[in-house]
Amino acid sequence: MTATATPMPQxxxxxxxxxxxxxxxxxxxxxxGMVGASSAFIPDFVSQLTSNQSVVxxxxxAYFFWWLVPQLFLAQVVNRQQRRKLFLLPAPFxxxxxxxxAIMLVTIDPSNKTTMLIAFLIGYWAFAVGDSIITLSWGDMxxxxxxxxxxxxxxxxGQFMVAIGAFGMSQFARWAIGDSGLAFPLNYGLVFAVxxxxxISGGIGLALIREEKPxxxxxxxxxxxxxxxxxxxxxxxxxxxxxxxxxxxxxxLAAMSVPFYTIFATSGLGIxxxxxxxxxxxxxxxxxxxxxxxxxxxxxxxxxxxxxxxxGTCITLEATFALISFLGAGQPALYTTFFLMGMVSATIFPSxxxxxxxxxxxxxxxxxxxxxxxxxxxxxLAPVLGGVLLxxxxxxxxxxxxxxxxxxxxxxxxxxxxxxxxxxxxxxLASLGWLSALRLSEPRKRTG
Numbered sequence: 001m002t003a004t005a006t007p008m009p010q011x012x013x014x015x016x017x018x019x020x021x022x023x024x025x026x027x028x029x030x031x032x033g034m035v036g037a038s039s040a041f042i043p044d045f046v047s048q049l050t051s052n053q054s055v056v057x058x059x060x061x062a063y064f065f066w067w068l069v070p071q072l073f074l075a076q077v078v079n080r081q082q083r084r085k086l087f088l089l090p091a092p093f094x095x096x097x098x099x100x101x102a103i104m105l106v107t108i109d110p111s112n113k114t115t116m117l118i119a120f121l122i123g124y125w126a127f128a129v130g131d132s133i134i135t136l137s138w139g140d141m142x143x144x145x146x147x148x149x150x151x152x153x154x155x156x157x158g159q160f161m162v163a164i165g166a167f168g169m170s171q172f173a174r175w176a177i178g179d180s181g182l183a184f185p186l187n188y189g190l191v192f193a194v195x196x197x198x199x200i201s202g203g204i205g206l207a208l209i210r211e212e213k214p215x216x217x218x219x220x221x222x223x224x225x226x227x228x229x230x231x232x233x234x235x236x237x238x239x240x241x242x243x244x245x246x247x248x249x250x251x252x253l254a255a256m257s258v259p260f261y262t263i264f265a266t267s268g269l270g271i272x273x274x275x276x277x278x279x280x281x282x283x284x285x286x287x288x289x290x291x292x293x294x295x296x297x298x299x300x301x302x303x304x305x306x307x308x309x310x311x312g313t314c315i316t317l318e319a320t321f322a323l324i325s326f327l328g329a330g331q332p333a334l335y336t337t338f339f340l341m342g343m344v345s346a347t348i349f350p351s352x353x354x355x356x357x358x359x360x361x362x363x364x365x366x367x368x369x370x371x372x373x374x375x376x377x378x379x380x381l382a383p384v385l386g387g388v389l390l391x392x393x394x395x396x397x398x399x400x401x402x403x404x405x406x407x408x409x410x411x412x413x414x415x416x417x418x419x420x421x422x423x424x425x426x427x428x429l430a431s432l433g434w435l436s437a438l439r440l441s442e443p444r445k446r447t448g
Contacts, residue, residue: 066125101124248379
């Protein structure tokens with residue numbers, strides 16, 4: 001690709017758009033903090049419907065798969081439009097899907113858990129597909145409407161406000177899922193409904209964003225018949241992008257153990273679900289707050305690479321503390337893991353977007369975002385791999401004793417899951433990702 005000089009954008013609507021981007025960031029962040037694929041809520045909810053660990057991992061892992069894969073095909077559609085706001089207008093309606101999940105939980109017979117599970121997975125993954133096209137436009141609009149030095153500040157303010165809002169949500173979740181709340185599945189349905197209200201309010205903010213005047217570029221978006229060759233040329237000629245792809249794939253694969261921190265806490269450490277969900281929301285949002293403040297400083301002074309390295313360090317440490325918890329440190333060490341998960345959630349995706357938006361040429365920004373996210377789609381099925389590893393390494397407790405027990409003294413089988421298998425695997429992959437991140441370039445230095 002040929003580098004060409006382009007006029008600097010004017011940012012006529014900077015203050016107005018900055019406020020609306022923060023509004024969506026906070027509203028979506030609070031909602032996703034409750035029912036997102038990285039929260040303790042979804043694995044806990046799915047485990048109420050099935051005991052299969054692979055399905056628990058599939059619920060969260062496939063969410064990211066369905067969020068990422070469509071972006072490769074949609075990116076070319078978005079990129080060929082001169083005005084990108086068109087794809088943000090449906091945001092409030094797409095996010096109604098979460099309200100539909102809440103209605104489903106209220107209307108399906110609670111005893112029919114299989115139907116409820118299937119309906120939930122369809123609705124949850126449909127939400128991911130709908131949000132994928134919004135994400136492409138969101139990233140491109142963010143790149144054209146907010147200067148690079150202000151993006152870290154925007155992310156930091158947004159994450160900090162998300163952390164504050166989540167404190168109130170933690171108390172709500174404790175009541176809703178606890179003994180004093182509604183009966184199952186109405187309690188979970190109420191949480192989905194409240195999260196849906198946050199999602200919709202953020203979507204309204206996106207629909208109101210004002211698009212800046214497009215900066216003219218000499219390169220045209222590739223036609224459909226040229227699209228495959230264009231993608232191949234990016235991967236073949238852009239060495240910095242390939243390094244970034246490798247780094248993100250390793251970090252994504254390291255997330256294989258994330259859903260099983262919750263399962264280990266409830267089944268291995270005996271922490272009650274209501275207490276765990278409320279506590280983890282607080283811990284994750286505390287991590288969010290610290291991560292947001294740290295990210296603002298690092299991003300403004302050093303750029304997105306420094307934030308990626310910080311996130312990689314936290315990914316490695318969260319699996320390390322989970323292993324330490326299994327080895328005898330118990331609840332305090334595992335709670336440190338949840339705190340570090342908050343640090344990761346505050347830094348990893350903002351740093352990915354910041355690096356990509358700054359690195360990609362303006363005429364192909366949606367294509368770069370879609371290509372990167374699609375490449376990482378398969379690695380986001382890592383929680384499924386974690387579930388398979390747990391299933392393969394699980395064993396029956398005291399098998400010899402069970403064999404000699406007389407029939408009139410029945411003894412139930414107890415399955416022992418070897419959690420260190422996934423914890424250590426995550427540690428190794430995250431460490432390799434951190435080493436790969438060391439070789440990344442800082443795109444802000446190149447673009448000035």
